[in-house]
Amino acid sequence: MTELNLDFQDTATAFADRTDRELKEKYRMFRLMNSPVLNGLGTGMAKFALSLGLPVEGLIKNTVYEQFCGGETIEECQPVIERLGRSGIGTILDYSVEGKTTEAEFDSTKDEIIRTIKRARNDDRIPFAVFKMSGIAPLGTLEKMSAKKALDAKGQTKCEHIHSRVEAICSFAAEIGQPIFIDAEESWIQDAIDRLATEMMERFNRGRAIVYNTIQLYRKDRLQFLRESRRRASKDGYILGVKLVRGAYMEKERQRAEEMGYPSPIHDDKAATDADYDSAIEYCLKHLDEVSFVAGTHNEASTRMLAERVLAEGMIPDHPHIYFSQLYGMSDNLSYVLAKHGFNVSKYLPYGPVRDALPYLIRRAEENTSVAGQVSRELDLIAKELKRRKLS
Secondary structure, three states: OOOOOOOOOOHHHHOOOOOHHHHHHHHHHHHHHOOHHHHHHHHHHHHHHHHOOOOOHHHHHHHHHHHHOOOOOOHHHHHHHHHHHHOOOEEEEEEOOOOOOOHHHHHHHHHHHHHHHHHHOOOOOOOEEEEOHHHOOOHHHHHHHHOOOOOOHHHHHHHHHHHHHHHHHHHHHHHHOOOEEEOOOOHHHHHHHHHHHHHHHHHHOOOOOOEEEEEEOOEOOHHHHHHHHHHHHHHHOOOEEEEEEOOOOHHHHHHHHHHHOOOOOEOOOHHHHHHHHHHHHHHHHHOOOOEEEEEEOOOHHHHHHHHHHHHHOOOOOOOOOEEEEEEOOOOHHHHHHHHHOOOOEEEEEEEOOHHHHHHHHHHHHHHHHHOOOHHHHHHHHHHHHHHHOOOO
16 A cells, blocks of 8 residues: 555645745635635625626626636637646546527537537547536426426427437437536436436547446435436447536525425435435446546545555556546646645636626525635635645
């Protein structure tokens, strides 16, 4: 067994590629996000200003957008791709345009996703592509498909268009050998996403994982779903690709369950979610010949556990079936320290027009204040590095 000394408090490594000015700006941004009042006021004002058509895109782009997004286009993301690559960290280009409703808009998003796959081709710095089903499909149709409701002729046509877009994306990814994630979403549309993801894996994950489904372990049923997915893949002879996350829609899920009078699908407490998440990692490690997985987490304990297990099992840090991933602008102490020790690690890099990316940014702000201590931990690490550099 190789000795591993993962120091996730190593701020010199975590912020090595940040200038003094960038680090100070990052500190100011996280201080704002650490105040629920100021955070709520800021996100509310941004939504209001944009709804009135006020010219605030420039202000947003030079503040919160710059901290969490790569640019408005793939080309604008290039400096971030290069910066992360120099530290051995991959980039996942995430076209973060939400809330579209027309077939033309869905087709446009599909075309942009295919452009991200093309950009990743033959570039080791971009190990994965990604898309959200809701970016290329009407939410109402996904909900009906998930509930297995009968579709009228119009709904059936929409369903066929969804299928053709997913097929176009995944078949192109398979053609050039570029792995791609299908992100998880709300429980009431997830069943349709799972079925489409499974069909794509059955077709394209022969011999290696190209398509990855995403499993949110804050749901009470997902650990069992992971087991069933692996058994199905084993029976049908394909590699299961999964990205393991805790989950991103907790408040919305619980509120909807309460309003509609059904049991919440979300674990009652964080400890139960953490237990299922770590059990999912253990399960994937146990079946590593049949499963390729990505640990999408900002949780230090889960990250350390997986890294130590990899070495305890005598595996190389950059095992081709094991990846770590974090969001750009968050948990640099995990990403950069993992990369320093030779593990496969990547950052989700959202991009797109400021106005279209605003829902993503607001969700980041709201999630970060709801996750106990996340912003405070970020602030503490940045403050520690500012002190080390004698800037505070």
